[in-house]
Amino acid sequence: MPTNKTNEGCESYWLTSEKYRRKIKKGYTWSFTIELGRDSSTGKRKQITRRGFKSKKEAELAAHQMTIDVDNETFVNEEKNILFINFITDHLHIIAEPSVKASTFRGYKSAVEKRLIPKFGHMKIKDLSGKMISTYYNELLKEGLTEEFIQYIHAILKNASKTAIDWKYIKNDFMNNVKAPRRQKKNVETWSIEECNTFLNRMRDQKDHIFILYYLAIYTGMRRGELLRIKWKDIDFNKKRIFVQHSLYYISSQGLVLQTPKTHSGKRNISITNEMIGELQSYKVKKQKQLLKVGLKLIEDHFVVSAFGGEPVNPNTIHKQFLYDIKLAEIKRIRFHDLRHTHATIMLEIGENSKMVSERLGHSNVSITLDKYSHVTQNIQDSSAENFSKALGKKSMDQ
Structure with missing residues (x-):
């Protein structure tokens, strides 16, 4: 029986041809065995054998690739029969939680528990496929979920599949060539200058810290x-x-927490007018008087938006209060975050420079x-084109 020993890279492998019998014809298949040294705990030799190659060349190529994978520590001898629910839970707490902000992890964990575990929790991760994931995305779209949310799910699965490969649970990336649906551009909801003034004038009758928050x-x-x-x-x-x-965020398991901005540009200073x-100084005087009535003094470390005593306001209460x-005020309903869009739009x-607006928003x-x-x-561009045309036309008439 022909044999061939080859030493390439860090590993050695043996090629052997094995006679086999079929109903119609006889022939040989090729196999290879890779030597992996000895098990440190048992002292026994560790080998991997693969059989059934039709030619010597085919066996050589497979053996060579396997030695490369072993050297690069990317070789998976046998995929694990681990359930998705067990894997994704470990991934959440071992990989995701230490590497992201608390508020980000809260959303990450919620999406996994509410969407991914109910769908794939009972399955073995080695059985997941790209077709299965793409089909799930279509189901979510039909359910009425946004492309943005599905892209969020996609990012979670991409990170999870990478972890599964790193932990050698699976050989192939089940997210390979899976594409999330393209995000549809949405119209930004904003208020006009008149609506802003109507709202703020009405809010002057509300609690001082609520007015200053909206202002x-x-x-x-x-x-x-x-804010x-x-x-x-x-x-x-x-x-x-x-500055x-x-x-400020509220995390259910931690309470109120402070987090730094996600990007360097998030740390910024915003110019304010006289x-x-x-408005701020007038509000500060009111807060000082309020605190003095109960024997307290306003200090620089107090939160500006505070109901009483300089303590912060829970962010989760703002949405309901705003609605x-x-x-x-009897004006168009928008989200609190749309006040940010309103500021930028106005x-x-x-005519403010877009670079300045970008820096102001962070x-x-x-x-x-x-x-x-x-x-x-686009509207500004149309207006600019009209202004240019008028200016150039006026100049030519003057000559």
Whole structure:
């Protein structure tokens, strides 16, 4: 029986031809055996054998690839019969939780528990396939879920499949060539200048800290968590700046937590006007009087948006409060986050430079701003074209 020993790379393998019999004809198949040294615990030799190759060349190629995989520590001898529910739970707590912010992990965990485990939890991860995942995405679309949410699910599965390969649970990436549905561009809901003024004028009759929250949201474009995190020491009245360093979140298992921005550009300073300074100083005087009545003194470390005592407001209470106040003001219903869009839209509509607006919002790149508010910039472009044409026409008539 022919044999051939080859030493390539870090591993050695043996090729052997084995006689076999079929109903119609006789012939040989080729097999190979890879030597992996000895088991440190038992002292026994470790070998891997693969059989059934039609030619010597085919066996050589397979053996060579396997030695490369072994050397690169990417070889999986036998896929594990582990259930998806057990794997994804380990992935959540071993890989995801230590590497992301608490608020991000909360959303990650919720999506896994509410969507992925009910669908795939009973299956072995080695049985998952790209076709299966793509079919699931179509089911989610038919259910009415957004492309954005499905892309979020897609990102979770991509990270999970990489972990499964790293842990040598599976040989092949079940997310290979799986594509998430393209996100559909949505119209941004905003208020006009008139609607902003109507709302703020009505809110002056509400609690002081609620009014200042809405006022700052509209006038600065800050996110909810950023607004609720601002302390008096973060406002420089002389330089007319608000310094954004952190965001406030509520995590069910931890309570209120502070987190740094996701990108470097999230840490920024926002310019404020004399009018805004006047509103803030007036509000500060009211807070000082409020605290003095109970024997307390306002300090720079107190939160600006605080119901009483300088303590922060739970971000989870804002949504319900905002919907109530919109109804009270009798204007178009939007989300609290849309106040940020409102600020950006108005800034662009009055001719402010998109780069400046991007920096004010804390976007990592001006292209994000231009893409998100393309409906506004298109109108500005049309107006600019008209202005250019009028200017050039006037110039030619004057000559």
